[in-house]
Amino acid sequence: MTLPERQAELPLDTSHVEERRKGSFARLLRTPLGLGALLLLAAVVVLGLLEPVLSVHDPNFSSLKAVNTPPFSPDYILGADQYGRDIWSRSLVAINVSVISGLIGAGVAVSIGTVFGLISGYLAKRTDAVLSWLFNLVMTFPALILVMILYPITGGDYKIMMAVFGIFISAGIYRLVRNLVLGVRNELYVDAARVAGLSNFRILSRHVLYAVRGPIIIASAFLAVASIGIQAGLAFLGLGSSQLPSFGSMAGAAFLNIYQHPIQMLWPSLFLALITGTLVMLANAYRDSLAAPNAVPKKPRRHTAMPLEGDFNATDGGPRNAGGQYEAVGKGNLLTVRNLRVQYPQADGTYKSVVKGVSLDVSLGEVVGVVGESGSGKTQTAFSILGLLPRQARVSTDVLEVAGESIAVQDDRSLRRMRGSVLAYIPQEPMSNLDPSFTVGSQLVEPLTAGMSKKEARATILALLARVGIPDPVRTFNSYPHQISGGMAQRVLIAGAVASRPKLLIADEPTTALDVTVQAEILDLLRDLQAEFGMGVLLVTHNFGVVADLCDRVVVMKDGEMVESGDVRSIFHAPSNEYTQQLIAAILDENTTRSDPPASASLDLTKENAR
Amino acid sequence: MLFSFMIRRLGHGVVLILIVTAITFFLTYSAGIPVATNILGKNATPEAIAQLEAELGLDLPVGQQYLNWLANLVQGDLGRSYFSNEPVVDAMATRLPVTLSVVFVAAALMLIFSTILGVASAARPGILDSILQFISVITFIFPTLILGLGMVFLFAVSLKWVPAVGYTDLSDSPTRWFAGVILPAIVLAIGGIAALAAQVRGSMIDELEKDYVRTLRSRGVPERSLLLKHALRNAASPAFTTFSLQFIGMFGAALFAEKIFALPGYGTYGYQATVTGDLPALLGASLFGILIVVVVNLLVDLANGWLNPKARLT
Numbered sequence A: 001m002t003l004p005e006r007q008a009e010l011p012l013d014t015s016h017v018e019e020r021r022k023g024s025f026a027r028l029l030r031t032p033l034g035l036g037a038l039l040l041l042a043a044v045v046v047l048g049l050l051e052p053v054l055s056v057h058d059p060n061f062s063s064l065k066a067v068n069t070p071p072f073s074p075d076y077i078l079g080a081d082q083y084g085r086d087i088w089s090r091s092l093v094a095i096n097v098s099v100i101s102g103l104i105g106a107g108v109a110v111s112i113g114t115v116f117g118l119i120s121g122y123l124a125k126r127t128d129a130v131l132s133w134l135f136n137l138v139m140t141f142p143a144l145i146l147v148m149i150l151y152p153i154t155g156g157d158y159k160i161m162m163a164v165f166g167i168f169i170s171a172g173i174y175r176l177v178r179n180l181v182l183g184v185r186n187e188l189y190v191d192a193a194r195v196a197g198l199s200n201f202r203i204l205s206r207h208v209l210y211a212v213r214g215p216i217i218i219a220s221a222f223l224a225v226a227s228i229g230i231q232a233g234l235a236f237l238g239l240g241s242s243q244l245p246s247f248g249s250m251a252g253a254a255f256l257n258i259y260q261h262p263i264q265m266l267w268p269s270l271f272l273a274l275i276t277g278t279l280v281m282l283a284n285a286y287r288d289s290l291a292a293p294n295a296v297p298k299k300p301r302r303h304t305a306m307p308l309e310g311d312f313n314a315t316d317g318g319p320r321n322a323g324g325q326y327e328a329v330g331k332g333n334l335l336t337v338r339n340l341r342v343q344y345p346q347a348d349g350t351y352k353s354v355v356k357g358v359s360l361d362v363s364l365g366e367v368v369g370v371v372g373e374s375g376s377g378k379t380q381t382a383f384s385i386l387g388l389l390p391r392q393a394r395v396s397t398d399v400l401e402v403a404g405e406s407i408a409v410q411d412d413r414s415l416r417r418m419r420g421s422v423l424a425y426i427p428q429e430p431m432s433n434l435d436p437s438f439t440v441g442s443q444l445v446e447p448l449t450a451g452m453s454k455k456e457a458r459a460t461i462l463a464l465l466a467r468v469g470i471p472d473p474v475r476t477f478n479s480y481p482h483q484i485s486g487g488m489a490q491r492v493l494i495a496g497a498v499a500s501r502p503k504l505l506i507a508d509e510p511t512t513a514l515d516v517t518v519q520a521e522i523l524d525l526l527r528d529l530q531a532e533f534g535m536g537v538l539l540v541t542h543n544f545g546v547v548a549d550l551c552d553r554v555v556v557m558k559d560g561e562m563v564e565s566g567d568v569r570s571i572f573h574a575p576s577n578e579y580t581q582q583l584i585a586a587i588l589d590e591n592t593t594r595s596d597p598p599a600s601a602s603l604d605l606t607k608e609n610a611r
Numbered sequence B: 001m002l003f004s005f006m007i008r009r010l011g012h013g014v015v016l017i018l019i020v021t022a023i024t025f026f027l028t029y030s031a032g033i034p035v036a037t038n039i040l041g042k043n044a045t046p047e048a049i050a051q052l053e054a055e056l057g058l059d060l061p062v063g064q065q066y067l068n069w070l071a072n073l074v075q076g077d078l079g080r081s082y083f084s085n086e087p088v089v090d091a092m093a094t095r096l097p098v099t100l101s102v103v104f105v106a107a108a109l110m111l112i113f114s115t116i117l118g119v120a121s122a123a124r125p126g127i128l129d130s131i132l133q134f135i136s137v138i139t140f141i142f143p144t145l146i147l148g149l150g151m152v153f154l155f156a157v158s159l160k161w162v163p164a165v166g167y168t169d170l171s172d173s174p175t176r177w178f179a180g181v182i183l184p185a186i187v188l189a190i191g192g193i194a195a196l197a198a199q200v201r202g203s204m205i206d207e208l209e210k211d212y213v214r215t216l217r218s219r220g221v222p223e224r225s226l227l228l229k230h231a232l233r234n235a236a237s238p239a240f241t242t243f244s245l246q247f248i249g250m251f252g253a254a255l256f257a258e259k260i261f262a263l264p265g266y267g268t269y270g271y272q273a274t275v276t277g278d279l280p281a282l283l284g285a286s287l288f289g290i291l292i293v294v295v296v297n298l299l300v301d302l303a304n305g306w307l308n309p310k311a312r313l314t
Helices: A024-030 A032-049 A087-123 A125-139 A143-149 A158-168 A171-192 A199-237 A247-255 A263-291 A378-386 A412-418 A440-448 A454-467 A473-477 A486-498 A516-533 A544-550 A568-573 A578-587 B002-030 B035-040 B046-056 B062-074 B088-123 B127-141 B144-158 B174-208 B211-218 B223-260 B266-276 B279-307
Strands: A333-345 A351-363 A367-371 A394-396 A399-402 A423-426 A504-508 A536-541 A553-558 A561-567
Touching: A024 A032, A024 A263, A032 A087, A032 A263, A087 A125, A087 A158, A087 A171, A087 A199, A087 A247, A087 A263, A125 A171, A143 A158, A143 A199, A143 B002, A143 B223, A143 B266, A143 B279, A158 A199, A171 A199, A199 A247, A199 A263, A199 B144, A199 B223, A247 A263, A247 B144, A263 B127, A263 B144, A333 A378, A333 A536, A351 A367, A351 A378, A351 A536, A351 A553, A351 A561, A367 A378, A367 A544, A378 A423, A378 A504, A378 A536, A423 A486, A423 B211, A440 A454, A440 A473, A440 A486, A440 B211, A454 A473, A454 A486, A486 A504, A486 A516, A486 B211, A516 A536, A516 A544, A536 A544, A544 A568, A544 A578, A553 A568, A553 A578, A561 A568, A561 A578, B002 B062, B002 B279, B035 B046, B062 B279, B088 B127, B088 B174, B088 B223, B088 B266, B088 B279, B127 B174, B144 B174, B144 B223, B174 B223, B211 B223, B223 B266, B223 B279, B266 B279
Parallel strands: A367 A536, A367 A553, A423 A504, A504 A536
Antiparallel strands: A333 A351, A333 A394, A333 A399, A553 A561
């Protein structure tokens, strides 16, 4: 075993640095922060470059008369230190020392990290293992201490020390480049056969260097900041030439004088903060300009009752009678939804509607199917009723009644009270819906402990686990999610859903992720539990076969709208809508797994189920 | 299983100690610092210098010198400092507690504040989030050094709240011990708090968007439990790795803090040894440095195993 995988120490987050960095530098200059930081940094660097012109005294010249001269004196703009040396002239030299330190430290780190990252990723196998081990090793040691250990052989030259420091902080860049090459390498394998020998490495390196240049530029800024800080620190300690003015040595001299003349502390601190601060702000501004090419609109809170805009209004809101009124809400209705609408903010500031006026009813003991392809809005419909939509979603209804209680769909508190008592939810993907860090038992017991003792809750859950067909309930109870199979996990989730004795069970594609043999068992189980507990069930599925098997009534959805609803039998035998006919035709192929969309139906598959 | 894992890790530690001390040894040797002259002064006769070199074993071939050091190490003898003649083991015993005090208090501060900040800004994006971003920029702008000097100036020189310098042993007076280590600990912790809080925030946001959180929410699990029990537990593993890197980094930065606050710690000892070419002291300091790194990494791995059942060594 090698050392454990380490995360890069530097903020090398590549996740949002994608292919949209075109013109990111120009964009950087348009932000006030980026432009301001760049100008300030440039001004300081120019001061350093003009040192021969602007310098008033020799930076190491001591004048007895000038000892501890206060700032803003003639000839001594920033004053003089306790040895009578001109702080202004020393600062100018120190700027150059800092800039060179940053350039060397970051330059060495980036070069070494990139070169070895390319080699490691390209050669892979043993070379990669050895190099990764080495860089991991370097990463686990304090670079400062290593530089100090090596201090004697650097002879005290700050440039050599910074080069050594650069080597020790190259691991972050190394990992960044290596991981990318390893990723790209596999993609390129197909083409690699066609590309002649040597050019392979060149293609790879070009491709990779192009892809990582954004993160590398950002990391360089932070590496430069680290190098400048370390150089100052070492000089402060007195490691390095006493003849060389640097902000560290100036701070060190001022520190000895801090009780008498604290103002001398200010100048090196100020210059250092200016240089490193502008670098950090530049890097942050550059990262922002890479991440967000367009201004992202502020996320509206769900609670703000904003009027919904879009391509729908209250007039196309679902089943109505001739008089234009909604159908009367039936007695004994468990769930009544009228004109449910869900919208999401887009990057360009507009809102996109994913559910456009859906109306539903579920009675006690009734199973209602919601059928549609991916992106039809059926899962969004289910989540709206449960109050489980992501924060940025905008949702509204004309009517939402759950178990006879009228609630506002934006009302988190009421929905929260409903969840875990009246409403329950069975998810689609069994594995990702169990918390990997807790045992199956503990996460099933937790919701129940609000109403009963831990012991009772445990007994209840064990009985339920047996009821949903788990062969060894105690063992499963004590298992972690990764130790049980997908079919078992789905049974666990069903047990978790019915544990609170809900009146309405909302199941989102409960069998889609399972093997075909397991699917039938799970459907049987759902049917049995529904009958046993007398629950109403809202079953979301893309599969008309499942609907025919289980449901009393069905709602067909397409592109966020209801296209048809009614009794399963009648819809099955005489579907009036063309889309419904296609969905039904899809199951006649005995294809019970998720099918491709019918060729004639133009469906947006990019809108995935969940969000 | 756990036992054999720990043995393996300690085995790695031994290999590391051999590599790093050997490198230190040969590099220091090749720097050619005239140790005997440094001890006796520039006016010493060549005979006296030769005699001292023979006494210290400096006239032996370099490989032989290193092997001698290793042989003594096995017997628990790290030799004596060339200059103070103090046994290196004794020096470590008095100096390590100082540095460890500062670093542990800093680590505690870092853990507490970065968890609070990270969790809060993940749970309530908006103003807190902006504050966190602001803090992280500020701490980058002011390196440990400047921060430390500023703190000394503010709290010790201007406000006179705490003594500027000095260390009191914990067993002598816990309150004075705390007064002595709190400022350097804050200085060390501040940079790490920003970095770690950002990590905690990112992991928390990732976890809160996961399916299992939604499913637990659907069962009526309260938001507080989702946040502080489920999401935090899952977010802790990556955060711990960042924490361990910060922790190790603090051992380096502790040197500045020790210097600024005049603490007689491990860092200043190693620093002195480096500057004077005091090889036994330097090797002893390296040895303990590696030991600490190895132990910290081991503890982090054990913590990760405890936090993440999949990584558990079964």
